[in-house]
Amino acid sequence: MTAHLLPGVRPYGEDPTDVLVIDETIAAIGPDAVAQAPTDTHRHDDLAGLVLLPGLVDIHTHLRQPGGESAETVYTGTRAAAVGGYTAVFAMANTTPVQDNAGVVEQVLRLGNEAGWVDVHPVGAVSEGLKGEHLSQMGAMAHSAARVRVFSDDGKCVSDPVLMRRALEYAKSFDGVIAQHSQDPRLTEGSQMHEGRVSAELGLAGWPAVAEESIIARDVLLAGHVGSRLHVCHLSTAGSVEIIRWAKARGIDVTAEATPHHLLLTDEKARTYSPLYKVNPPLRTAEDVEAVRAALADGTIDVVGTDHAPHPRESKDCEWQAGAFGMTGLETALPIIIATMVEPGRMTWRDVARVLSETPARIGRLHDQGRPLAVGEPGNLTVVDPSVRRVVDPDAQWTRSNNTPYAGMELPGQVMATFLHGRPTVLAGRPVEQTEPKEHA
Numbered sequence: 001m002t003a004h005l006l007p008g009v010r011p012y013g014e015d016p017t018d019v020l021v022i023d024e025t026i027a028a029i030g031p032d033a034v035a036q037a038p039t040d041t042h043r044h045d046d047l048a049g050l051v052l053l054p055g056l057v058d059i060h061t062h063l064r065q066p067g068g069e070s071a072e073t074v075y076t077g078t079r080a081a082a083v084g085g086y087t088a089v090f091a092m093a094n095t096t097p098v099q100d101n102a103g104v105v106e107q108v109l110r111l112g113n114e115a116g117w118v119d120v121h122p123v124g125a126v127s128e129g130l131k132g133e134h135l136s137q138m139g140a141m142a143h144s145a146a147r148v149r150v151f152s153d154d155g156k157c158v159s160d161p162v163l164m165r166r167a168l169e170y171a172k173s174f175d176g177v178i179a180q181h182s183q184d185p186r187l188t189e190g191s192q193m194h195e196g197r198v199s200a201e202l203g204l205a206g207w208p209a210v211a212e213e214s215i216i217a218r219d220v221l222l223a224g225h226v227g228s229r230l231h232v233c234h235l236s237t238a239g240s241v242e243i244i245r246w247a248k249a250r251g252i253d254v255t256a257e258a259t260p261h262h263l264l265l266t267d268e269k270a271r272t273y274s275p276l277y278k279v280n281p282p283l284r285t286a287e288d289v290e291a292v293r294a295a296l297a298d299g300t301i302d303v304v305g306t307d308h309a310p311h312p313r314e315s316k317d318c319e320w321q322a323g324a325f326g327m328t329g330l331e332t333a334l335p336i337i338i339a340t341m342v343e344p345g346r347m348t349w350r351d352v353a354r355v356l357s358e359t360p361a362r363i364g365r366l367h368d369q370g371r372p373l374a375v376g377e378p379g380n381l382t383v384v385d386p387s388v389r390r391v392v393d394p395d396a397q398w399t400r401s402n403n404t405p406y407a408g409m410e411l412p413g414q415v416m417a418t419f420l421h422g423r424p425t426v427l428a429g430r431p432v433e434q435t436e437p438k439e440h441a
């Protein structure tokens with residue numbers, strides 16, 4: 001039996017109390033905790049006064065393995081996730097080979113289990129090879145050991161409405177959800193950044209808001225028509241928020257995700273010509289950022305997903321046009337939510353638990369993550385010190401890649417401890433190596 005006592009932590013930022021975790025489960029909260037602690041309990045007195053949250057769940061991570069190991073591996077990506085406070089991640093399907101069959105998703109599941117930093121839930125591709133032509137082996141992935149429930153061609157849009165309709169219909173039979181990367185390919189051919197005043201000034205090809213909004217509008221109508229579940233990835237415009245609000249009012253079963261970068265950064269960053277700010281969908285205007293924040297605060301946007309998209313150095317160490325789309329995010333997501341939503345008083349810690357843990361777990365149909373902080377629940381926990389302020393140093397991060405857009409920026413909050421099924425994966429803000437360092441670490 002292994003026991004951990006967290007004295008004086010503040011669940012959801014509320015009053016201090018003691019929390020006892022025995023083996024994989026929260027065994028006691030309150031005065032009972034000390035009384036029930038076995039003699040060999042590990043005491044974590046350094047966590048007193050800090051905010052206790054359910055372990056974070058990322059509905060949108062790119063771990064890059066298999067095929068992209070120069071940017072990230074399952075090991076390095078999930079270690080970064082644990083440092084960021086996560087206990088589960090959904091690993092997107094745009095690997096090489098693509099996660100479009102039971103063999104590949106089971107391989108990613110196994111790599112996640114071996115690494116042991118977080119629970120890894122592979123996302124299944126919607127189409128074979130992400131080609132947008134034929135449905136992947138969705139059923140085989142759903143019924144595999146990986147129990148896939150989230151399907152996405154992320155990186156590419158399922159642009160064919162017939163294929164999208166079939167995917168939505170098929171997913172219903174195993175309670176799956178289609179997570180769409182909403183980007184009309186024809187309206188965004190060759191595009192480099194948000195289409196607007198800044199793109200016109202810089203002479204860079206624009207990615208208009210309508211290329212996102214038209215796909216979201218189509219997809220909510222399709223989801224309503226077939227009575228299936230739709231998840232909208234990385235929503236980025238004020239117009240997209242309006243469509244989601246309309247769809248929810250109609251009773252359509254849609255959930256929407258915002259990324260930390262779309263809550264903080266604008267297309268003004270493109271003036272640097274640094275590809276660190278190049279991402280899909282692109283950074284939008286200040287008005288869009290405000291609409292996304294307001295929608296996250298009022299529940300129109302359901303979750304924050306990192307869209308952690310590591311890229312090798314050479315893909316970003318180049319001119320804007322040649323740069324890859326995507327930015328890392330696992331280690332900065334919670335600090336950005338604190339800066340943009342908690343510190344300004346727009347969200348409580350309970351809201352943070354909802355958008356970063358409970359709702360993502362529910363969308364992905366996880367039963368042992370995103371649970372309330374209560375006796376008998378799994379010991380998936382994150383302890384954050386909101387008073388720490390740190391300057392982001394790309395070389396001090398645990399991801400294998402350096403493409404953070406926040407280098408040099410001061411952000412609030414540090415995850416001091418993470419517990420995965422009762423076992424510490426992060427203590428004193430550093431990952432706890434469970435075994436001999438892996439050769440691929």
Ligand SMILES: NC(=O)N[C@@H](CC(=O)O)C(=O)O
Pocket residue numbers: 062094154155156181278279280281307309310325326327
């Ligand atoms: N967000 C990005 O700009 N890039 C992602 C793909 C994606 O999320 O669309 C990637 O895989 O690099």
Ligand SMILES: [Zn+2]
Pocket residue numbers: 154155156181233234280281
């Ligand atoms: Zn995407």
Ligand SMILES: [Zn+2]
Pocket residue numbers: 060062092154155307309
């Ligand atoms: Zn993505």
